[in-house]
Amino acid sequence: MTGLEDRVVVPAVSRDALEFAKGAPRRGTGGSRRGLPPVVRIVAGLLLPAAILIAWQVVTTAGLIEPYRLPAPASVFQAGVELAESGQLWTHIAISVQRVLLGFAIGSVVGLAAAGIVGLSRWGDVLLSPTLAAVRAVPSLAWVPLLILWMQIGEESKVTLIAIGAFFPVYTTVASALRHVDPQLVEAGRSFSLHGWSLFRTVQLPAVVPSVVAGLRLALAQAWLFLVAAELIASSMGLGFLLTDSQSTGRVDRILLSIVLLALLGTITNGVLALLEKYLLRRWT
Helix, strand or coil: CCCHHHHCCCCCCCHHHHHHHCCCCCCCCCCCCCCCCHHHHHHHHHHHHHHHHHHHHHHHHCCCCCCCCCCCHHHHHHHHHHHHHHCHHHHHHHHHHHHHHHHHHHHHHHHHHHHHHHHHCHHHHHHHHHHHHHHHCCCHHHHHHHHHHHHCCCHHHHHHHHHHHHHHHHHHHHHHHHHCCCHHHHHHHHHCCCCHHHHHHHHHHHHHHHHHHHHHHHHHHHHHHHHHHHCCCCCCCCHHHHHHHHHHHCCHHHHHHHHHHHHHHHHHHHHHHHHHHHHHHHHHC
16 A cells, blocks of 8 residues: 555646746846847947938938928928027927826826736626727727817826827736736745735736836837827927927928927837836846
8 A cells, every 4th residue: 555645646837937936036037148239239229310311311402302391400400499499399398298207107007907907807807808998999089079078178188198098008918918927837826825915926927027018118109109199189388289280380390300309209218118127127037
């Protein structure tokens, strides 16, 4: 007759899963793959913009395109100098950045909460997913008349529209990641008596940190896209207003200036999130 120990069935949990649940560092995450040096990446990233700028200058100098259709880079720069000297440029930039950051923060927090409910709860998934999928299909401009009716034409309606744009990238990315957390990691965590918040903080959250940061970066880009639509709501300041106002007055140089500024600000804010991503990945993975 065999002993009791021969009849005990041990769950087949991988060693990496057990190490992860105990908080030990996992193998293969020590940064063995080295990327390009930062200076090389920056210089390489500037090559295409420099080529576009040179081509732009050549086309306008040669007279291949009329100035009223495509002003020279110097004309766009001069338009920016004029607005900066009058103080209008900094006001437009500050107001737009404030709206984007506030809407992004609100939309991201709500998106993370909804993703947690849908990704961790079966009933949450059943109850919320169909409705949120339907709301996601509504175009951004379709919200404008409704937000004006509900919130008038103040800052609330603009920030709300930007928050709607930031909500869905975070929600969809994080909810999907939570649904696909490795079951072995979860079972390994439960075998160490981790449940509820402790299980989420120790096992599930580190597993989805890359997806959280990816969702935030997508949400920030979406927030800048929704900014122009938001500033169509009877706005008198902001880069979106500058863009549409310049269209009505035929100032193509200011239109191009607005586009360049939106691109630069989007790149800068995305770079800040990239630094945050590196910190979080070192902290949680």
